[in-house]
Each structure stands twice: as C-alpha cells, then as structure tokens.
Amino acid sequence: MAGVTLNNVIKRYGQVQVIHGADLDIQDGEFVVFVGPSGCGKSTLLRMIAGLEDISDGEIGIGGTVVNDVEPADRGTAMVFQSYALYPHMTVEENLSFGLRMNGNDKADTNQRVKNAAQVLQIENLLERRPKQLSGGQRQRVAIGRAIVRNPEVFLFDEPLSNLDAELRVQMRVEIARLHSELGVTMIYVTHDQTEAMTLADRIVVLRDGRIEQIGSPLELYHDPVNQFVAGFMGSPKMNFMAAEIVDHTADTVTLSLANQHGARLALPVKQIPSTTHVTLGVRPEHFLPAGQGDCDLNLKVDVIEHLGATTFIYSGTKTDEQLIVERDESENDDIGGAVAAAIPAGRCHLFDEQGKRLT
Known part of the structure; x- marks a missing residue:
C-alpha cells in the first residue's frame, strides 16, 4: 500500500493552463474523492497520477517515490474507467487474467489472483460467462476485478458508476465501500455526483476551474464550507x-x-x-x-x-x-x-x- 502526494502540480495544454498548482497529501489506505462540475480538472488530475497524462510542472509521489518519469505500468496503480472496456469474445475469467497472462505471470499465481478477486467481488458463478451475458453492475464488478488482480498499491476510479441506473449505483457504492474496507488500500475516486462523494469518502477534494477549493471530510465540507461555491456544491438539494x-x-x-x-x-x-x-x-x-x-x-x-x-x-x-x-x-x-x-x-x-x- 502507498500514499499519494501532489506538490504544486500544474498541467498546461499549449498556452492554456487547466490545473493550477495542486497540492495534496493522501494517506496510505485513505479513500479520497475528487468532485466538481464538468471541466473542473478532476479527471485530468487522476490521469496525471496514473501517468496517462504528463504533468507540466510540480511533482507526483506514490509511496514516497517521485513518479513524474515512471511509466504508468510501473507506478503501482490500477485504474477503473467509466467504460467497462471488457473484451467481448472472452469469458469473465479470461478478462480478469488477460493482463497478467500478457505480462508472463506465473499461471498458478494468476489463477489464484483471479479466484481471490472473484471471491471478493462475489462473481465466482460468472467466470464462464461473456460480457454480453452480464448486467451493467456485473460488468462493472469485472472491470474492478481486473484492477484487483494486479495487486495495486493505489486504486484509481474515473466515474465508474455513471453508466449505471440509480438502483445499481446505490448497490455499487456499497460494494466499493466494502471493497475498500476489505482491501485497506489507497483509493482515489472521481465523480461529479456529490452524493457518491459524501457516502464513500474519508476526505473530499472539491475542484473548480483547475483549482482545489477545499479539502476535508464530508461533514466538514457540508457544515463548514470555506466559500459559497463549496456550500452550493455539497448537499442535495443544494443550499x-x-x-x-x-x-x-x-x-x-x-x-x-x-x-x-x-x-x-x-x-x-x-x-x-x-x-x-x-x-x-x-x-x-x-x-x-x-x-x-x-x-x-x-x-x-x-x-x-x-x-x-x-x-x-x-x-x-x-x-x-x-x-x-x-x-x-x-x-x-x-x-x-x-x-x-x-x-x-x-x-x-x-x-x-x-x-x-x-x-x-
């Protein structure tokens, strides 16, 4: 397991600056949620931590090591995307094991990791099915399982529940909270849904226009907002x-x-x-x-x-x-x-x- 630190992280696209000096210290095993309106920079920040986006300035540390120049596969992170991105011609078991097999991982170890992930996610009975035979919630479990089998130090979630209906989102929120409790690993979760943030997070990072407005526990942000933006964003119905x-x-x-x-x-x-x-x-x-x-x-x-x-x-x-x-x-x-x-x-x-x- 590992903590994550951001030190004056800046992101520019040409002359346009989209992340303005982000500073953040995420503790080992903490569940932190990035929230904010569309275009505020939360997904960009997550992708920079994953190594999928280069940073323009500053430092990103994972487990005490600066990873600015470290390849995504070597950062000890695993990312779950909004789209499930499952291979339609493969079974659930093959989808779960694919990345490990491509990296030449030992077969016995791969099988054990797949078995463990299936047990944690309660999908043992789905291992022989293909994605088209699964519900949306089951597909999302498989997508999370692909991250679990990598034994990452940090899980990164980019709006993983946005494609699900309201009832399934509630169910999957509970599943992700249970997963964090069982695994005890650091999780960083991006959403525009402040209800997800309030129910999942140890701490919430509220962003606006590429700047961090406030960091705190859900109840701290709800009862003690630093400004009108945070006060209006946290809470449903709004203030x-x-x-x-x-x-x-x-x-x-x-x-x-x-x-x-x-x-x-x-x-x-x-x-x-x-x-x-x-x-x-x-x-x-x-x-x-x-x-x-x-x-x-x-x-x-x-x-x-x-x-x-x-x-x-x-x-x-x-x-x-x-x-x-x-x-x-x-x-x-x-x-x-x-x-x-x-x-x-x-x-x-x-x-x-x-x-x-x-x-x-």
Whole structure:
C-alpha cells in the first residue's frame, strides 16, 4: 500500500493552463474523492497520477517515490474507467487474467489472483460467462476485478458508476465501500455526483476551474464550507442563497435586510465585517423551522412540491433567480399556488461576501 502526494502540480495544454498548482497529501489506505462540475480538472488530475497524462510542472509521489518519469505500468496503480472496456469474445475469467497472462505471470499465481478477486467481488458463478451475458453492475464488478488482480498499491476510479441506473449505483457504492474496507488500500475516486462523494469518502477534494477549493471530510465540507461555491456544491438539494444587504452592524454582528423578502431582517454573528454592504445569505433546506420558531419569518408561495416519502420539499420562486427550497414533514399539507411560512434560525446560516468568501 502507498500514499499519494501532489506538490504544486500544474498541467498546461499549449498556452492554456487547466490545473493550477495542486497540492495534496493522501494517506496510505485513505479513500479520497475528487468532485466538481464538468471541466473542473478532476479527471485530468487522476490521469496525471496514473501517468496517462504528463504533468507540466510540480511533482507526483506514490509511496514516497517521485513518479513524474515512471511509466504508468510501473507506478503501482490500477485504474477503473467509466467504460467497462471488457473484451467481448472472452469469458469473465479470461478478462480478469488477460493482463497478467500478457505480462508472463506465473499461471498458478494468476489463477489464484483471479479466484481471490472473484471471491471478493462475489462473481465466482460468472467466470464462464461473456460480457454480453452480464448486467451493467456485473460488468462493472469485472472491470474492478481486473484492477484487483494486479495487486495495486493505489486504486484509481474515473466515474465508474455513471453508466449505471440509480438502483445499481446505490448497490455499487456499497460494494466499493466494502471493497475498500476489505482491501485497506489507497483509493482515489472521481465523480461529479456529490452524493457518491459524501457516502464513500474519508476526505473530499472539491475542484473548480483547475483549482482545489477545499479539502476535508464530508461533514466538514457540508457544515463548514470555506466559500459559497463549496456550500452550493455539497448537499442535495443544494443550499438556498438569498441576496441581502447589511443595514447595521456592531463589532461582531450584522443586521441583514433580505432583498427579495419584503425587507425581512435577520441579525447574524460574523467573524469579520465585510467592506461592502451587499452579501449573500445561505440556508440549507433542512434548517428552516416552522414560522415563529426561528429568528426571521418568511412567507413563500408554493410553486412545486416533491413528496419523497417521509420528507417533502417545497420549491418557491422557481420563476425567479432566487429559488428557495424548504424541507417539510410529509404530514404537512401544502398546495401548489398556496403559501408556506418558514423561519430562518440564525445559528444555522452562512454569510458570504461579494467574492463568495464565507464571513460567518
């Protein structure tokens, strides 16, 4: 097993820089997930660790050794791609053993590795089948098995579940979490799905435009985001953002007037007073309280209702730039076009300045 370090890693394509000085220290046996919107550089970063992309500057270390000039096959990594890339004319057993056989690995050792991988992934009964006879989840297990038989020090996953339907994604998330627990090896996982990140990761790396915005545990990022981007990206449904203006302040408290809520006012403790009066208030859907139980009441028009069993989400302002989502108990009766009252608890709010920096 081995840890992975990135030291001021930069990637350029011609004159265009797509990774801007990434620094990261992944511990031996840790499960780290790269998340961010499409085009943020997460897959590029993963491919540079694998050696499939050259780095323009900086250093990548695996197991304490700088691997900038080491061939991909010699880095001790194994990659699982979004596409299964299985050989259709081969059985599952042949797909699993192909790489080892091509490298001249001992036959008895190869058979044992295939057997062990099949047991870990619970696909022993599929070894004689061909890919066309497998479901999507079974094919993904085989793709992961090809990585396992190499006995890598680091597993690299590039959006491995994006081709599966919702139910299979949930099942495979559980399988990958179990796999990490059993093998105890370092895993780096790329996804745009923050739910996958929250459920799988020991730590999450949030990227935007080729820069690392924040690194932390799932709950650290959820409850303590450093800026508005991270706050809005982590969580489903996402955090509500409301335009506000500072109308009064003391040394450590500001009083806000909510721009689109008829001047409703809310007092918040802050770490620093911003230089401008225009700010953004953030509140997660589940943190709204019944009217009269918080620090500022809002009266909202019900535009859309989502019933999800024990939880209901009320959407207000869907035709404006400031859509608000309120989580409600499923027993409450709300009608589209009607009104819903909710209260903001000051202690559960976040405040951001015009640059998106968190102030609370």
